[in-house]
Amino acid sequence: MAYSTETESFHYNQLQVQQLQNLYVADRNRFLEVIDFFPLMVSSNDVDGWSFRMVNQSFAEYFERDKQFLLEVDNAYSTKLVHPESLAYISHFLKNHPYESSGSQVITYYQNVRKSRDQEYAWFLTYKKFLDKDHYFSLYHTLTELGRTGRILRDFLGEVPVSITNYLRYQSLTNREKEVLKHVARGTTNQEIAEKLVISKDTIRTHRNSIWKKLGIKRVQDCLIYDMFFGE
Structure with missing residues (x-):
């Protein structure tokens, strides 16, 4: 099918x-x-x-x-x-x-x-x-x-x-960071994410920087990989 x-x-x-x-x-x-x-x-x-x-x-x-x-x-x-x-x-x-x-x-x-x-x-x-x-x-x-x-x-x-290493990296994210990652992976802009989560755009930038650092990534495409494999 x-x-x-x-x-x-x-x-x-x-x-x-x-x-x-x-x-x-x-x-x-x-x-x-x-x-x-x-x-x-x-x-x-x-x-x-x-x-x-x-x-x-x-x-x-x-x-x-x-x-x-x-x-x-x-x-x-x-x-x-x-x-x-x-x-x-x-x-x-x-x-x-x-x-x-x-x-x-x-x-x-x-x-x-x-x-x-x-x-x-x-x-x-x-x-x-x-x-x-x-x-x-x-x-x-x-x-x-x-x-x-x-x-x-x-x-x-x-x-x-x-990779089990990538799985553990994903699990190092906070619940809020996982939520932001999911939105980023779906192509949502910082402004749209801020409105959905009722927080400031600056806070979204902070979360994104933290996600990039913890996962060791540089591209939005990498966010999609992590969310596809490990997201709930």
Whole structure:
């Protein structure tokens, strides 16, 4: 399915993830039947071991593997498919956003994944949702599946890794600075941001200078990268 805007794809897929999670709680057998005919890739993993508990047919077909093979592989196999920096970010996020605090949240991020150990990485937009405290399921989009938006994102992201260092830099921002960053990333002027947040234009300049310094950036385009990967 192609989407006309990034916002449209985010909203639609977060809704689908929530509906799937509700189905899992209500009827696990029906959940397994539904996701096997789901057009997007879906998998379920252990929180600690990362081994696959479940993969749907679309997932198996993309990775060109038999479903049973994927369910029997060890943790080392599944983690080798994910770029090390993406893996570090996901591990850090899961550790700091456990089920108790994220149980109702759909976690969205980009990651670099490859089909096998000898192939090149490709960007995935991933939606993750805890099923219980021990495991979660994920819904995946390759950027090509996002239509025009995917082409723009792929050209924009290039080979930029989801770095744990960049994530920690983002977390060093205050809540107000994150709010200002979000507006800057969307092309809002200082005057417009000041009016939205009911603060002075000079205060916005101060926040922007602080954001630039903490993140080590020089361009508005860099703000978009940080907000796209780490913004809520």
